[in-house]
Amino acid sequence: MTALYPPTEPYDTGMLDVGDGNRIYWEVCGNPAGKPAVALHGGPGSGSTPGVRRFFDPAAYRLVLFDQRGCGRSTPHAADPATDMSVNTTDHLVGDIEALRRHLGIDRWLVFGGSWGCVLSLVYAERHPERVSELVLLLLATGRRAETDLLTRGLGRYFPQAWERFRAGVPAAERDGDLAAAYNRLLEDPDPAVRGRAARDWCDWEEAIDVTAPSSGPSRYDDPVFRMAFARIVTHYWRHGSWLEEGIVLREAGRLAGIPGVLVQGSLDPGNLVGTPWELAHAWPGSELVLVDEAAHGLGDPGMAKALVGATGRFAGR
16 A cells, blocks of 8 residues: 555645735645645646645645635635636636745745646746746646547547537537537526536536546535536636647647656556657656556556655655
């Protein structure tokens, strides 16, 4: 069994005003004098989770977690239809990370992120390489349309029944187009019943393709507030290509040269079907790709935990 670090609680928390009427929730745990690190959650819109703390030695790290705009404990919440989504973009999130770093008086920090958090970590590091000491990335993604198209359409051949239900959730005229955009339009509908059904249908598909999720028991998608915010945020990002020029994260990966990085990926992660791990490792000079046998797109696998604890442990003394 992999020895995760013991559960820890934050020693400091707060709400940071980042402009546009948004306040983001943040917390710090571990050693106040330790090595700074920030963990960027996935989704977009999943919110931070306490389990991530256990990948970091609390005696060695000063670990920062925060909820990105519109989700978790940040306000205003995307579950509220009145929340303005035009001020929730990748550029805004990168600015929020920098605002939080300055607020906490941190010069450079290790950046940790998985899935959407991996995309955001890469964009942040490419724009602010002088602020990043190391990168530990997992559930690898770069924000390309090929990756989001795989998740909304390509995986349909692997989960045909669930995908037919997912596709049937949008108007017939939109079923052969951008499904994220079609769902996002439904999630912005003035009728709460339309919005609620769209959120449920979107999250049912998310759950269907998550092979790491337990087959029974409670799910985060059972919470209608989480469900609405998550679906609204992720479709908002995907319909706009995350406001990233196609392929730019890979093209700009040379800017990460000199930043030590570990890329952790399960051998069964769907992202492997479009080659993301190998393309990223090839484009980033000096990065190390760690493939975990039989692991998929999740954190529950012991091999994934071992690789992540090993990476943060290696960098703790730098």
